[in-house]
Amino acid sequence: MPEMPEVETIARQLRRRVEGKRIVGVRLSGLPLRKPVSPGLGAALVGRTIRRVRRYGKYLVLTLEPKAFWLIHLGMSGRLLYHEPGRAEGADHTHAAILFSDGDGLEYRDPRRFGLLALYEGASPRAIPEIRSLGKDPLEPGFTGEWLGRRLRGSRREVKSFLLDQGVLAGIGNIYACEALFGARIHPGRRCATLTGRECGRLAAAVQKVMRDAIRRRGTTFSDFRGADGKAGGNQDYLAVYMKEGKQCVECGRPIRRISQGTRSTFFCQQCQR
């Protein structure tokens, strides 16, 4: 479910709420997620204070004191919900329930269990293997058409699969890959190396615009994304192609098409995207 704008939305909401709070209790479901949860996670969290909430690609890293890092990935169906004392918790699929010293709580829910919870010691979040393997964040200043051009040169892969590769660009998922390619008017099946310098510039700009707009609207709630406050996002009303098969293209009026690339659906306009 959550791509970078959704994870960024949660990070911003959590920052205000949890930074400086001390963890006094943890309950874990004990069920494995994408991988088994770090065995000592519960015990390690209790007594520690959350100092910082940071996002890397689609990952969240909570810096704890005494020094440790709590790595969180929401997979397809994960939620992180913050709540004040007394609110009901422990709903189905809650795999971690945190209690803070002031009575507030934080819950990790993930019905499909494609997410990840792990604890890392070490000097910095950059030392975490999952973080180290991430590529460039599209909101970093270094992400430009020139940078993109350099990475695309010589690659025969399809540009959509390139956008989804977290080791190259961190944070783009299926919705925003489709939307960015539409914004740049580039066909998703184009081979990377065939993109011109001008097209690379358009694509970099489109990726940034799509991500910034989505963050501004607090994420895309296609069916079940929720912010840390439990509220839906607002970006779903602004999608041009994702899940719009058969609907009219906002530019040319022709029907949006759906194809499969690998195991994933791609939505695009055959007229506008070349």
Next chain:
DNA sequence: CGGCGGTCCTGTCAGC
């Protein structure tokens, strides 16, 4: 190297 398909898991929806 890269594309493809399968895998993890539950929920939902369309079609019969």
Next chain:
DNA sequence: TGCTGACAGGACCGCC
């Protein structure tokens, strides 16, 4: 009203 199959925001692995 069930049942079944397809598919869903992600990531990883092994095979060609």
